[in-house]
Structure formats: structure tokens, C-alpha cells
Amino acid sequence: MTVVGGGHNALVAAAYLARAGLSVLVLERLERRGGVAGATDLFPGHGARFARHSSFLSPLPLGVVEELGLDLPRAPLPTPCAPPPGHDDHEAWRAFHTDVAGVIDRVAPTLLEPLPVERAVREAVDDAAWADLVLRPIGETVERRFTDDTVRGLVAADALVGTSASLHDPSLAPNRTFLHRHLGRRPGADQPLPLGGRGADLLAQAAVEAGAEILTSAGVSRIEGGDEGAEVTWHDATGGHTVGSRHVLSDVAPWVLRILLGDGEDPDSKPAGSQLAITMLVERLPSLRSGDDPATALAAGLPVGGYAGLEQARLDAAEGRLPAALPGELRSPSLLETGVLGDESADGRHLLTFLGHHTPAALFAHDRDARRDEAVERALASIDELLTEPVRSLLATDHDGSPCLTAAVPQDVEDDLATPGGQLFHGDLEWPWAPNRARLETPAQRWGVQTDVGSVLVCGSGARRAGVVAGVGGHNAAQAVLEGR
Numbered sequence: 001m002t003v004v005g006g007g008h009n010a011l012v013a014a015a016y017l018a019r020a021g022l023s024v025l026v027l028e029r030l031e032r033r034g035g036v037a038g039a040t041d042l043f044p045g046h047g048a049r050f051a052r053h054s055s056f057l058s059p060l061p062l063g064v065v066e067e068l069g070l071d072l073p074r075a076p077l078p079t080p081c082a083p084p085p086g087h088d089d090h091e092a093w094r095a096f097h098t099d100v101a102g103v104i105d106r107v108a109p110t111l112l113e114p115l116p117v118e119r120a121v122r123e124a125v126d127d128a129a130w131a132d133l134v135l136r137p138i139g140e141t142v143e144r145r146f147t148d149d150t151v152r153g154l155v156a157a158d159a160l161v162g163t164s165a166s167l168h169d170p171s172l173a174p175n176r177t178f179l180h181r182h183l184g185r186r187p188g189a190d191q192p193l194p195l196g197g198r199g200a201d202l203l204a205q206a207a208v209e210a211g212a213e214i215l216t217s218a219g220v221s222r223i224e225g226g227d228e229g230a231e232v233t234w235h236d237a238t239g240g241h242t243v244g245s246r247h248v249l250s251d252v253a254p255w256v257l258r259i260l261l262g263d264g265e266d267p268d269s270k271p272a273g274s275q276l277a278i279t280m281l282v283e284r285l286p287s288l289r290s291g292d293d294p295a296t297a298l299a300a301g302l303p304v305g306g307y308a309g310l311e312q313a314r315l316d317a318a319e320g321r322l323p324a325a326l327p328g329e330l331r332s333p334s335l336l337e338t339g340v341l342g343d344e345s346a347d348g349r350h351l352l353t354f355l356g357h358h359t360p361a362a363l364f365a366h367d368r369d370a371r372r373d374e375a376v377e378r379a380l381a382s383i384d385e386l387l388t389e390p391v392r393s394l395l396a397t398d399h400d401g402s403p404c405l406t407a408a409v410p411q412d413v414e415d416d417l418a419t420p421g422g423q424l425f426h427g428d429l430e431w432p433w434a435p436n437r438a439r440l441e442t443p444a445q446r447w448g449v450q451t452d453v454g455s456v457l458v459c460g461s462g463a464r465r466a467g468v469v470a471g472v473g474g475h476n477a478a479q480a481v482l483e484g485r
């Protein structure tokens with residue numbers, strides 16, 4: 001078994017397959033393992049280790065954590081703060097989140113099982129909830145059900161992670177993003193804490209202890225496959241190598257996989273990212289103009305900019321302008337995972353992450369450094385609207401005296417992680433169920449991990465249910481291989 005790419009989904013698949021007794025080789029082009037979820041030293045002279053550019057990684061499903069014996073702490077995940085009783089949208093918020101829970105509670109238990117068909121999911125969900133979340137554009141739902149701009153923005157932002165589509169887009173791509181985002185963080189449950197710190201290291205350890213071999217600095221350049229087996233060619237410091245195996249699992253984006261399979265590069269179908277990711281180390285949490293407790297608000301995620309601001313930013317970006325006010329979400333992942341700061345958490349320091357919306361790659365196509373700097377300034381100005389003190393005044397400095405702030409636009413993410421277009425999810429997300437008429441004949445089809453080549457399966461974010469939900473693609477590709485033995 002050969003696994004191409006060494007992101008966290010690859011490591012989950014490798015651990016399952018090696019534990020089942022298969023010989024597993026993982027090939028990763030970077031010097032480190034874990035892909036997006038792999039922690040790196042963020043700022044020279046400080047102990048902060050976190051997944052660079054990530055705002056908050058979804059937790060691994062409990063089933064995966066238990067089956068792989070991962071030693072991750074558990075806690076209830078914080079949920080966005082509801083409008084208080086007496087607020088116009090208080091009841092609307094409760095009713096809406098009951099509807100969301102109705103769909104999520106039906107779908108979440110199926111993620112680690114063969115794909116359900118749409119009909120089976122739909123029959124178990126309230127008709128009105130299904131219509132609002134699955135049939136009509138999420139923008140229509142938000143505008144009909146909420147009146148307050150901030151509340152509308154809070155709900156809508158979950159549909160815009162990594163995409164600059166309109167909330168009224170008839171493709172319903174924002175609806176799918178919304179659903180995957182909520183699948184990744186079921187409220188209230190006693191969840192294993194997210195993966196941004198040492199989670200990927202634990203996964204790599206589980207895979208190696210089970211007998212998998214993980215090679216880093218091993219970039220794959222070609223896959224030649226048929227229905228019965230495939231050969232993978234990679235290069236490392238010693239030269240080129242080729243290995244054959246019954247199955248190849250692909251943790252790289254489907255667009256990259258097609259190139260490796262020899263289909264050539266198709267610029268028209270290349271995914272395009274749309275996010276600005278800022279990571280900062282601050283001496284202490286900022287205080288909020290709202291008077292809310294920053295620890296509570298920043299653990300849950302603080303929306304920056306309301307609904308009207310999101311729409312204005314989309315229009316600006318569509319016309320080729322960097323949005324004047326940059327909407328997004330501000331979080332502090334170190335409130336959940338204190339370990340990511342090393343000894344520095346005792347000094348009151350924290351990581352702050354900002355995930356900015358509507359900053360598509362096209363805006364940074366020329367003069368990237370200057371445009372990125374400009375985007376950061378606009379994002380910080382938008383953040384400052386919510387604080388009683390400028391966020392810059394709270395930044396720690398590194399050993400050269402530079403402020404501890406890193407920022408990445410989609411092109412930076414592509415350069416770092418070979419994620420085409422810097423798109424967060426390796427391409428557009430799909431519904432986490434099969435269409436009613438889907439062919440579900442092979443194990444790979446039943447688990448939603450098939451490609452056009454019988455011996456090559458997708459284990460990464462491009463699998464039907466991988467999306468933001470950590471580890472699901474890796475688990476499901478491994479189950480398809482084991483079922484087909």
C-alpha cells in the first residue's frame with residue numbers, strides 16, 4: 001500500500017491499514033508530516049507550535065481517537081454565543097440551530113460508515129429544515145429567518161470559509177460548506193480537542209508504531225495505475241524511485257492527482273482559494289468593546305464584520321478590489337489547546353488567528369507582498385473596531401524585535417502545502433451523502449473515495465466526506481481497502 005502525501009488524513013489511513021497488517025509506505029514531499037494540520041515553530045525565540053495558517057482545526061471523531069488509541073484530551077467544544085433573551089433574533093437563533101442539529105445529528109453518525117443515500121437522510125429530517133439548509137441558497141434562509149445584521153453575519157460566515165461564492169449561488173456550494181463546518185464541531189459533545197498542536201504527531205506515531213513507514217522530502221511525480229495495481233514514482237535526495245502496490249491512496253488534491261496520473265494540467269478546473277489567514281502571538285487577550293469576556297468570545301470565535309459587510313466585501317472582490325473592510329473570524333486556539341504555547345501560556349500569552357473572507361487569489365496575482373501587507377492592515381483595522389485597544393499594541397516580538405504576526409494569502413498556502421489555488425478543502429465540497437441514483441457497487445464507491453482508476457482511492461480532503469471533518473477521509477479510504485481484500 002502506498003499513500004501519496006502525508007497530511008493528517010494520510011496518517012489516519014496509514015495507521016488503520018498498518019494495524020490491519022498491511023505493508024504501508026507514506027510519501028510526503030515536505031520535510032515534516034501532518035500537512036495542513038502539522039504543527040510548526042511559528043515565531044523564532046518563542047515556544048508556540050501550531051498548524052501554520054490554520055484558525056482552528058476540527059476535532060477528530062471520537063471513534064477514530066478511540067480505535068487508534070490516541071491520547072488527546074477531551075472537552076466540550078465552545079459554541080458561538082447566541083443572542084441574549086429579549087433580543088429580536090433570540091427565538092429565531094434557537095429555532096434555526098434546532099434545525100441545523102436535526103440535520104447534523106442525522107448525518108454525523110454516518111461519517112464513519114458507508115455512504116447513506118440522500119433519500120435515507122432526507123426522510124429522517126424535518127421538511128422545513130431540509131428545505132432551508134439543503135434545497136434553497138443559505139443566503140435566502142439567513143435573510144428570511146434573522147433580522148439583525150450581526151446575527152446574520154455570524155450564521156452566514158460558516159458558509160464562506162475558503163470560498164468567495166455568493167450566499168445566493170444556485171450551485172449551493174456555500175450550503176455545503178456550512179454543513180461540513182457544522183459537522184466538524186458538533187456543539188456540546190465531549191469531543192477530543194482539535195489537532196492543531198500535537199495531534200498530527202500523535203497520528204504519525206500511531207502509524208509508525210503499527211508498522212507504517214513514512215518518508216519525508218519524498219515528492220511523488222507520477223502514478224501509473226490500472227484496476228489491479230499501481231506504480232508510484234518519487235524523488236528524494238538520493239534520486240528517483242518506483243514502488244508498486246495493489247492500492248494507492250491519494251492525500252493530494254484531486255486536481256493534483258489527475259496531473260500525477262498523466263492527465264496534464266487543466267488551468268480551467270484548478271480550485272481557487274479565497275481566504276486570508278493571519279496568526280499572531282499576543283502578550284495577553286485583548287479586551288472587547290462589547291464588554292464580553294474575551295476568553296469566552298475568542299474560544300467560540302468572534303465574528304468581524306456583519307452580513308452587509310460580507311456582501312460588500314464579496315462585491316469588492318468580484319470587481320477586483322481588496323475589500324475596504326475585511327470581514328472574518330477572530331479566534332484564540334490556545335484557549336482550547338494550552339499546550340501549543342509551551343511554557344509561555346503561564347505568562348498570559350495567547351495565539352490569535354484571523355480567517356478573512358472574500359480575499360480571492362486573483363487579488364494577489366501581482367505584487368503579492370505589497371497586496372498581502374495591505375490586506376493585513378485592513379484586517380487589523382476591522383479587528384480593532386471590536387477592541388478597546390489596537391491589536392498591534394498587544395503583539396509579542398520575536399528575537400529580532402519583529403512583531404509576531406504571520407499572514408498567508410491563497411498563493412502562500414499553495415506554495416507551502418501544494419494545495420492547488422490555496423483552496424482549503426482541495427476543491428469544492430460535496431454533500432456528505434450519495435445521490436439517490438449513485439452507483440455504489442465497489443467498496444470505494446460505497447465509502448465515497450473512488451477515482452476513475454480502480455487501484456487509486458482518495459483518502460484526503462477531496463474524498464466525498466473529508467471536508468473539514470478531520471480524519472474522515474483517511475478512515476474511509478482505509479475501510480474501502482480492507483473491505484475489498
Ligand SMILES: Cc1cc2nc3c(=O)[nH]c(=O)nc-3n(C[C@H](O)[C@H](O)[C@H](O)COP(=O)(O)OP(=O)(O)OC[C@H]3O[C@@H](n4cnc5c(N)ncnc54)[C@H](O)[C@@H]3O)c2cc1C
Pocket residue numbers: 004005006007008009010027028029030034035036037052053054055056057058184218219220221251252256277413416417418419422423424425426459460461462466467468469470471473
Ligand atoms: C491553510 C489551511 C487552513 C485550514 N484551516 C482549517 C481549520 O482551521 N479548520 C478545519 O477544520 N479545516 C481547515 N482546513 C481544511 C483542512 O485542513 C482540510 O480539509 C483537510 O483536513 C486537509 O488534510 P489532508 O490530510 O486531507 O490534506 P493536507 O493536509 O493538504 O495534506 C496533503 C499533503 O500532501 C503533500 N503533497 C502534495 N503533493 C505531493 C506530492 N506530489 N508528493 C508527496 N506529497 C505531496 C502535501 O505537502 C501535504 O502534506 C484548512 C486548510 C488549509 C489549506
